[in-house]
Amino acid sequence: MRSDRVIRFVLFLVALSAIAALTLITLFIFRAGLPLIIEVGPAKFLFGRTWSPTQGQFGIWPMVVGSVWVTLGALLIGVPLGLAVAIFATEFAPPFAATILRPAVQLLAGIPSVIYGFIGLVILVPLIRESLGGPGLSILAGSVILGIMILPNVISISEDAIRAVPRSYRDGALALGATQWQTIWGVVLPAARSGIIASIVLGMGRAVGETMAVIMVVGNALALPMSVLDSATTLTSNIGLEMGYATGKHREALFATGVVLFLLIMVLNAATSFLVRRRSQGGIGR
Amino acid sequence: MTRVRVSPKVTQSMAKGLIWAATIVTVGVLLFIVIYTLARGMSHVNWTLLTAEPADMGRSGGILPTIVGTVVLAMFGVVIAAPFGVGTAVYLVEYTREGWLTRVIRFGVDALAGIPSIVYGLFGFVFFVLTLGLGWSVASGALTLAIMILPTIVRTAEEALRAVPDSYREVSLSLGAHKWEMIATVALPAALPGIVTGIILGIGRCVGETAAVILTAGSSLRMPTSLFSPARTMSVHFFILAREGISDEMAWATGAVLVVSILLVNVVINWLVARLIRRRVAR
Numbered sequence: 001m002r003s004d005r006v007i008r009f010v011l012f013l014v015a016l017s018a019i020a021a022l023t024l025i026t027l028f029i030f031r032a033g034l035p036l037i038i039e040v041g042p043a044k045f046l047f048g049r050t051w052s053p054t055q056g057q058f059g060i061w062p063m064v065v066g067s068v069w070v071t072l073g074a075l076l077i078g079v080p081l082g083l084a085v086a087i088f089a090t091e092f093a094p095p096f097a098a099t100i101l102r103p104a105v106q107l108l109a110g111i112p113s114v115i116y117g118f119i120g121l122v123i124l125v126p127l128i129r130e131s132l133g134g135p136g137l138s139i140l141a142g143s144v145i146l147g148i149m150i151l152p153n154v155i156s157i158s159e160d161a162i163r164a165v166p167r168s169y170r171d172g173a174l175a176l177g178a179t180q181w182q183t184i185w186g187v188v189l190p191a192a193r194s195g196i197i198a199s200i201v202l203g204m205g206r207a208v209g210e211t212m213a214v215i216m217v218v219g220n221a222l223a224l225p226m227s228v229l230d231s232a233t234t235l236t237s238n239i240g241l242e243m244g245y246a247t248g249k250h251r252e253a254l255f256a257t258g259v260v261l262f263l264l265i266m267v268l269n270a271a272t273s274f275l276v277r278r279r280s281q282g283g284i285g286r
Numbered sequence: 287m288t289r290v291r292v293s294p295k296v297t298q299s300m301a302k303g304l305i306w307a308a309t310i311v312t313v314g315v316l317l318f319i320v321i322y323t324l325a326r327g328m329s330h331v332n333w334t335l336l337t338a339e340p341a342d343m344g345r346s347g348g349i350l351p352t353i354v355g356t357v358v359l360a361m362f363g364v365v366i367a368a369p370f371g372v373g374t375a376v377y378l379v380e381y382t383r384e385g386w387l388t389r390v391i392r393f394g395v396d397a398l399a400g401i402p403s404i405v406y407g408l409f410g411f412v413f414f415v416l417t418l419g420l421g422w423s424v425a426s427g428a429l430t431l432a433i434m435i436l437p438t439i440v441r442t443a444e445e446a447l448r449a450v451p452d453s454y455r456e457v458s459l460s461l462g463a464h465k466w467e468m469i470a471t472v473a474l475p476a477a478l479p480g481i482v483t484g485i486i487l488g489i490g491r492c493v494g495e496t497a498a499v500i501l502t503a504g505s506s507l508r509m510p511t512s513l514f515s516p517a518r519t520m521s522v523h524f525f526i527l528a529r530e531g532i533s534d535e536m537a538w539a540t541g542a543v544l545v546v547s548i549l550l551v552n553v554v555i556n557w558l559v560a561r562l563i564r565r566r567v568a569r
Contacts, residue, residue, distance in 0.1 A: 007466045008381055014373030018440065019394030021433045025401065025409045032412045084308030092305060101309070103556050108316050110548045112494035114525045115541050119319055121528070148315055155312075181298040202400075209402025211497040212525055236404045240497055243408070258408045262401070269400045273393075 029262055033255030045256060051222050051238070053250035060257055062224045066139070066232035067208055069225060070218065073143025074150055074207040079200055081147070082154030086199075089155070090162045091184055109152035117216030120145040125217060134229030137219030143228070145213050150203035157202055161195020162188060198275040205268045209261070211236040235261050320545060327542025330535050336543070340507050344523065345533045349540055351509040355424075355517035356547075358510060359503060360492035362428035363435060368485055370432075371439025372474075375481075378440075379447040380469055399437035406434050407501035415502055422516040427503025434498060435488035442487065446480020446562075447473060479562040483555050490551045493544070496521040520544050 037045050040058050048059020089101050120141055129136030165188050173183040189196070219231025220241060233241075239254045239261075246254055338348030374391065382388055410430030420426045450473050458468040474481070496519075504516030505526060518526075520540050527537035 004465050011373050011377040014370055015377035015391050017370045018398055022394045022397050028413045081308050084305045085312050088305045088309040104313050104316050107552050110490045112521045114496050114521050118528045179294045179298040181301040205400050211404040239404050258405050265400050269397055
C-alpha cells in the first residue's frame with residue numbers, strides 16, 4: 001500500500017536524525033575550534049603549560065593533567081564500590097534489598113550534578129582541608145564527588161553483565177565444591193569481564209565530561225597539580241568557567257578544548273562499542 | 287617463600303562482608319545527599335518561594351521564573367525529542383533487519399549518548415544561538431536539550447518495542463491490518479509504558495542539566511515570555527546562587543525543590559515500570 005511506503009520513508013528520515021545531529025555537532029565544534037589548534041600547533045596546544053588567553057598563550061596541558069587525575073581518582077573510588085554493589089544486587093541481595101536498590105541507584109543518577117558539587121563544597125572540601133591539609137578544593141574532592149556520580153553507570157551496566165552469565169556456570173563451580181565467593185571471583189566475574197570493562201569505560205566518559213560539579217570542588221587553579229591535595233582545572237571546568245565572558249581567540253581556544261574533549265570521548269565510545277560487540281559475538285561469555 | 291593460605295570459607299565471609307559494607311555505603315551516601323539537601327532547604331520552601339519573582343539577584347523573593355524556565359525547557363525539549371526518538375526506535379524495530387544501516391543509526395545514537403553536556407552547550411551556542419540567530423533563548427536551550435536526550439528516548443523505546451511479543455504483530459497482520467495500522471494500534475500501545483519511561487527519564491535529564499542550558503538558554507532571571515526570550519532553570523539558578531555566594535539559603539531552597547521534583551519523576555518512572563512488569567507477568 002502506498003501510505004505504508006510513505007510512512008516507511010518518513011521513519012527512515014527520522015531514524016537518520018541522530019547521525020545527522022552528530023554530523024552537525026562534529027562539523028560546528030571542529031569549525032569553531034580547529035583553526036586555533038592549527039594556528040597554535042597541535043603539539044603546542046596540547047602540551048603547552050601556560051594558559052593565558054589574554055596574552056595569546058593557549059596551552060591546555062595543566063587541564064589535561066587535571067582531567068586525567070580527577071578521572072583516575074573517580075575510577076579508583078567508583079569502580080570497586082560500584083562493582084561491589086553490582087555483585088551484591090545479583091548474588092547476595094535478599095529480595096527486599098534488591099527492590100530498594102534499583103530505585104536508589106536510579107535516584108543517584110537523577111540527582112542534578114550541581115547538587116553533588118555543592119554538597120562536595122560544603123561538606124567534603126572543609127573535611128579534606130582540616131584532616132589532610134592543602135586548600136581542600138582539590139583533585140581528591142573532585143575524585144570523590146565524581147566517583148559517586150559514576151556509580152549508577154558502573155552499577156547498572158556491570159549488573160546486566162553479571163546477570164547475563166548463565167546459571168549453569170555458577171552451578172558447575174558450586175558443584176565442584178567452590179564457595180560462593182570462589183564461584184563469583186573465579187567464574188562469574190571473568191565471564192562478565194567485557195561488560196564490566198564497558199561499564200568502567202562508560203563511567204570514565206561520564207567523569208571526563210562532567211563540568212558543573214567539578215567546577216565547584218577542584219579549585220580551578222591553572223598550575224600543574226603536583227599532588228591529589230592540590231587544586232586543579234579540568235578540560236570541562238575551564239570551558240564552563242570561561243565561556244561566559246570569552247571572546248575572539250579566547251573563545252576559539254575554548255572550542256578547541258571542546259574538540260580535544262570530543263575526540264577523547266569518541267575514542268572511549270569506540271572502545272565501549274568494541275567491547276560490547278565482542279561480548280555479543282560470544283567470547284568467554286557464552 | 288611460603289604463601290599463607292587463607293581458608294576459602296574465611297575469604298567467603300570477608301568478601302561478603304565487604305560487599306555488604308560497600309552497598310550500605312552507597313545507599314548511605316544517597317540518603318545523605320537527599321536528606322541533607324532537604325534539611326538545608328525545606329525550611330525555606332514556602333508559598334512565596336514558589337510563586338514570587340526573585341528580588342536582589344535571587345537573594346530574596348521567590349524562584350517562580352526558574353520553575354517556569356525549567357518546565358518550559360524540559361517540556362519543549364521532550365516534545366521535540368520524543369517524535370524523533372520514538373520514530374527512530376519504530377524504524378529500527380519494525381522496518382529494518384540488522385545491517386549496515388542499523389549500525390550507522392546505532393553509532394549515531396551511541397555517540398550522542400557519550401558526548402559531554404558541556405560540548406552540547408558549545409554546539410548549541412555556536413549553532414542555535416549564533417548561526418541560526420536564535421540568541422540565548424528557550425528555543426536554543428530546548429533544541430540543545432532535545433538532541434541531548436534523544437539517545438535515552440531511542441534506547442528505552444527500542445527496548446520496549448522489542449519486548450512486545452511477535453504473536454501480537456502476527457495476529458494483527460493476519461486480521462488484515464497494514465503494517466502501519468499494526469504498529470499504531472498494537473505495537474506502540476503495548477510498548478507505551480516503556481516509551482513513557484524513556485520520556486520521563488529525558489525530562490529528568492533536562493531538569494538536572496546545567497552546563498548545556500547555561501550556554502544556550504542564558505541565565506536571565508526574568509520570566510520567559512516567548513520561545514525567543516532567555517530563561518534560567520532551577521539547576522542553573524542553584525549553581526549561580528551557590529557558586530557566586532549570593533545566598534546559601536535560597537540555593538538550598540532551590541535545591542530542595544529540585545530534589546523533590548526529581549523524587550517525583552522517579553516515583554512515576556518506577557510506578558510505570560512496575561505496571562509494565564505486572565502486565566508482562568500476567569501474560
